[in-house]
Amino acid sequence: MLLSLLKKDLYPDDPVKREDVYNTYKKYLENYTEEEIDWYGLSMFEAIKKQMNLEEATNKPQPLKHVYRAELIEKLRAAGIDGVKAALEEHESGLQQQ
Known part of the structure; x- marks a missing residue:
């Protein structure tokens, strides 16, 4: 929910309602960065898998x-x-x- 709120992709067909919802709940976004929101709510297994994928991508050897x-x-x-x-x-x- 927070990620959708951050990206403003709620109610794609109704911009008035989207802005209303965003303005109502934007106070919950102030304390988080997009990266933190992306991790929020993941299960332990999902978080471990995500971290392993990130480490694999950054430590990929270059010929x-x-x-x-x-x-x-x-x-x-x-x-x-x-x-x-x-x-x-x-x-x-x-x-x-x-």
């Missing part, structure tokens, strides 16, 4: 070839060698595909 390529591009850029921009764009497009 060293990408790290070394980025370092090489930065060194080339610092040295002022032409053609670095094309290599940089190729590197960034490769990262986005993964």
Whole structure:
């Protein structure tokens, strides 16, 4: 309920009622951030699963070839060698595909 109130997606067909409900209950949103509201009401199992997914996403290993390529591009850029921009764009497009 708090998340719907925060996103203002209650009563999508009736904006007057949506604003009325929001104005009535917005005082309950003042003490929480969106992240806290997202965690609020989860069972222990759901919270553990969510935390594990977050940790897995943040600790995902990055292949060293990408790290070394980025370092090489930065060194080339610092040295002022032409053609670095094309290599940089190729590197960034490769990262986005993964």
